[in-house]
Amino acid sequence: MRLSAMGDVAMTVPVLRAFVKQHPTVQITVVSRPFFKPFFDGIPNLSFLAFDEKERHKGFLGLLRLFNELRQLKIDAFADLHNVLRSKVVRTLFALSGKKVAAVDKGREAKKALTALENKVFKQLPTMFENHTQVFEKLGFAIDLLNPEFPKKAVLSAEIISIIGENNQKLIGIAPFAQYDSKVYPLDLMQEVISRLAENKNHTILLFGGGKKEIEILDSISSSYENVINMAGKIKFQQELELISNLDVMLSMDSGNAHIAAMLGVKVVTLWGATHPFAGFSPFNQPLENALVSDRNLFPKLPTSVYGNKKVEGYEDAMRTITVDSIVKVLN
Numbered sequence: 001m002r003l004s005a006m007g008d009v010a011m012t013v014p015v016l017r018a019f020v021k022q023h024p025t026v027q028i029t030v031v032s033r034p035f036f037k038p039f040f041d042g043i044p045n046l047s048f049l050a051f052d053e054k055e056r057h058k059g060f061l062g063l064l065r066l067f068n069e070l071r072q073l074k075i076d077a078f079a080d081l082h083n084v085l086r087s088k089v090v091r092t093l094f095a096l097s098g099k100k101v102a103a104v105d106k107g108r109e110a111k112k113a114l115t116a117l118e119n120k121v122f123k124q125l126p127t128m129f130e131n132h133t134q135v136f137e138k139l140g141f142a143i144d145l146l147n148p149e150f151p152k153k154a155v156l157s158a159e160i161i162s163i164i165g166e167n168n169q170k171l172i173g174i175a176p177f178a179q180y181d182s183k184v185y186p187l188d189l190m191q192e193v194i195s196r197l198a199e200n201k202n203h204t205i206l207l208f209g210g211g212k213k214e215i216e217i218l219d220s221i222s223s224s225y226e227n228v229i230n231m232a233g234k235i236k237f238q239q240e241l242e243l244i245s246n247l248d249v250m251l252s253m254d255s256g257n258a259h260i261a262a263m264l265g266v267k268v269v270t271l272w273g274a275t276h277p278f279a280g281f282s283p284f285n286q287p288l289e290n291a292l293v294s295d296r297n298l299f300p301k302l303p304t305s306v307y308g309n310k311k312v313e314g315y316e317d318a319m320r321t322i323t324v325d326s327i328v329k330v331l332n
Contacts, residue, residue, distance in 0.1 A: 006256030007281070008128075009036045012081055013043075013263040014284045015132040017150075018143050020045045026141070029073055031066070038238045039263070042151055060089065067093040077139045080104065081132055102138035104131050111279055111306045120301070125280045148285055150265025154242035164229055164243075169202040172331060173243075173250040173266075175257035176218075177209050180308035182274035183253045185319050191221060192324045193251070197331065198225040206231050206243070208257055249331055254308065258283045269330050273319040274310065276303035290330060295321035 009032055016028060020043055027045050034050040049069065051057055057066045067090050070078075078094040080087045080103035088103070095101045113121035126134075133143040156164075164171075176190045185193075197203050205225070207218040209232040218230040231243065241260065244250065250261035250268050254275045261268045262283035270283060270291045277291040296302050298321055304312045 006036070007259040008082070009039055010256060010259035010263045011128045011281075011284065012132060013039050014145065014148055015129055015136075015143060016040070016046060017043060018145055018148060019136060019141065021149060022143060023141055029070065029075070031070070035237070038241055039260075063089045064093070066090060070094075071097070075099065077101065079135050079139060081135060100139050102135045104135050107131070107280070114276070114279055115303050115305055115310075117301050117304065117312065122278065124278045127280045127282060129284055131280070145285075148265075150263075151245065154245045156242060156246060157239065160235060160239055160243055163231070163234060164204060164206065168204040170200075170204070171247045172197060172203055172205045173208055173247040173252075173257075173261065174205060175208040175250065175252040175255060177214050178253035178255040178308065180274070180305075182305065182311060182315075182318075183255065183308040184273070185253065185271045185322065186317075187217070189320065189324055193327050193331075194221060194225070194228060196324065196328045198228050201227060203227060204229065206247070208232060208240070208244075251327065251331060252283075254281060262286060269327070271319065271322055271327070272303075274303060274305045274308045274312070274315065279303060279306050281306075292322045292326055292330065294318040 020028065024045065029047050029049055030040055031049045031051050037048050037050065040046055040048055056062060063086060077100040078091055080091045080101065083103045083106060091101045091103060107125055110125050114125060129145055133145065136143055174194065176185065178184050194205060197205055205228045207222055207228065207230045209215065209218050215230070215232045218232050222228045222230040231240065235243065244261050244266060245264040247261065247266050250257065250266050252258035252261065252268060252270055254270055254272050258268050258270050262285060268283045268286050268290060272291060272293045276293060277288065282291055294302055299315055299318045301312060301315065302318060304310055304315060
């Protein structure tokens, strides 16, 4: 399996957890970038093969090398959960060698209809989790996602405790950024949300992000409160996963942080601007009422994009229709 963006990879984890529990005699090898290996740590019967896109597995010859490495593992079937050019090449090589292969159907036509500005077909599409299970079903492995199991909360290291303190009665994570502006809740309103949550001294609010600009913004916000802490740039990725597993709730945009928290069994509240849960990217095992969407009566063309990369004139303030009150209420 070859996967890319953080959210895409995180969304495979609950499916693979269910798979190994329901098919305990099957060995899985996940192929992904080395950065994502911690996502799969502790899953039984699962091994990880690091995809080296810059050297070892670069270009067609590199993909041929990857295919040979996998073949040496006596692979019986190939599940392509990404369905992009590189994974298609490896999938085709396995098919030509007589192995069973299956690829995820991304439902592009249905997503196009959902995000159309005219003649929109506004309906819930299959989730990515359902799409992933269908891949395994094609290979002969049914997966039931109804009673998921999650890893235990990680034991926090002394380093993390020295940053967040001890005896936190309620840990609230907030990841206020996303790849595209159309998915980001306005910063002034997010500051109001944080201010309201910080009024309760039993709350410890942890801010997550990355990159110099984001860290500066989060530092600026957290400096005004005793119980608001910016975690961005302070701990390693593995530690971040351990910390997220201990949250009581995560507030996130439609972004990778939502899927990471969900795969760890944490309650997730998501905010949706140009995108919408109906496109199938709602976090795993979260009720629909935890997904707060922009007002479609005022902005009827929503959702205007599957990934948030398309801007529609006049829709810049759509997320302002998600009230601070509604966010605070569902977080408490």
